[in-house]
Amino acid sequence: MITISSVQAFAIRSDLTGGTPVTPPRRPAWGASAEVASPMSRYPRFKLDRAAWRPKMPAVGCLVTASDGTWGFGVSRYGAPVIDLVNQHLGPLLVGEPAMATERLWDMMTRMASPYGAAGLAGYAISALDLALWDLKGKLLGQPVWSLIGGPSRPHIDVYATGNDTDWHMELGFRATKLACPHGPASGLAGLDANEDLVGRTRALIGPDIELMLDCWMAFDVEYAVRLAERLRPYRLRWMEDCLIPDDLDGHATLRARLPWMALATGEHWYVPQNFAHAAAHRLADIFQPDIGWAGGLTGCLRIAAIADAAGIPVMLHAGMNTPYGQHFAYAVPGSPWGEYFLGTAPGVPLDEVKLFPGMAAPADGRLIPSDAPGFGLGVSLDDIAAMRV
Ligand SMILES: [Mg+2]
Known part of the structure; x- marks a missing residue:
């Protein structure tokens, strides 16, 4: 039996790309200057x-090596705390375990993390390890991960764009686009007006046949979310997202009751299947958005998808199209109709020039088909990985 021989996490550059962009930008990306409403907007500084x-x-890279020398690579976030959880706790306890036993290993990791909680930062550590294990399994079997988990379920993934350079999204051929909301309760009535102005201008720019969503990034309270949703009703949003602090589960229930006509999406800051099971049982949201690099990796997201499917709730991973990991999930899971691609790069730079890994696919004309290379098809060598380290 092939076993795990080593697990190693380390800091990597967070601006990993498949190459240095050669095309000059036309203008700075929206994120360079845009105000975005956040949970900290109440503090003026x-x-x-x-x-x-x-x-x-x-960013964090996690390299898992098996007894036959095959390796897999996963990535996540949040530096030293996550690296320590992998290198000083979870990783050493997995050495000697069966390398292909992703269910067993995920169950072990979440149980080992239970004294400090498997959510939050531990979720990032478990994710990095789990993604590396699935990459390893795919390489051992010579199959793309999407095939190992029952895919493909669709001819291609329909991809929506997130960010406020909407004209660039339209030029790239996306058929759905999501704005980051600039203002929350801290900006008062003037902020409500400015939010409505942005959404109204965007709807006028894209016309009636493009889907439009609004990301509120945990910045609101129930009252503000209801008030803004009523203002925005004429612009036919596909959904409003992450209106509330994620741990305020009663608030989500209240918002659901007070906005029966508005689709609500959330879940990128929920980390364990139990949160999604609660949300599914109480129908707290219409769309679940776990992040495959945060919510327990592929194994965690497959469990969340099973919960969601039983409740008739679609899963659209948070920024899933920015990683090969999310691409493989969305290609394989029937209840995942769209993928999100976050555009943080400047208009004019082709998406193919700013990939996280050279082997992964980039959206073209609002669509994407993942690589069919073994594992997640990262397209990197151990030397390439060594060069990512910081
Ligand atoms: Mg979001």
């Missing part, structure tokens, strides 16, 4: 720039 309070920690 953090209101204009959310980067001012977010942690400046490197």
Whole structure:
């Protein structure tokens, strides 16, 4: 039996690309100057720039090597705390375990994390390990991961774009686009007006046949979410997303009851299947958006997808099309109708020039088909991985 011989997590560059973009940008990306409503908007010194309070920690790479020398690679976030959880706790306890036993290993990791909680930062550590294990399994079997989990379920993935450079999204051929909401309760009535103005201008730009969504990134309370949704009703949003602090589960129930006509999406800051089971049982949201690099990796997201499917709730991974991991999930899971691609890069730079890994697919004309290379088809060598380290 092939067993796990080593597990190693380390800091990597967070701006990994398949190559240096050669095409010059036409203008700076929207994120360089746009105010985005956030949970910290109530504090004036953090209101204009959310980067001012977010942690400046490197991305995390996790390399798992099997007894026959085959290796797999996963990535996640949040630097030293996540690296320590892998290298000082979870990783050493998995050495000697069967390398292909992803169900057993995920169950072990979440149980080992239970004294400090399998959600939050531990979710990032478990995800990095789980993704590396699935990459390893695919390589051992010579199959793309999407095939191992029952795919393909669709000829291609329909991809929507997230970000406020909407004209660029339309030029790239996306048929659905999501705005980051600039203002929350801290901006008062003027902010409500500005939000409505942005959504109205965007609807006028894209016309009636493109889907439009609004991401509210945990910035609202129930009252503000209801008030803004009523203002925006003429613009026919496909959904409003992440209106509330994620742990406020009663607030989600209240919002659901007070906005029966508006589709609500959430879940990128829920980390364990139990949160989704609760949300499914109480129909707290219409669309679940776990992140495959945060919510227990592929194994965690497959469990969430099973819960969602039984409740008739679609799963559209958070930023799933920005990683090969999310691409394989969305290609294989029948209840995952769209994939999200976050556009943080500048208009004019082709998406094929700014990939996380050279082997992964980039959206073209609002569509994507993942690589069929073994594992997640990252297209990197151990030397390439060594070069990512910081
Ligand atoms: Mg979001």
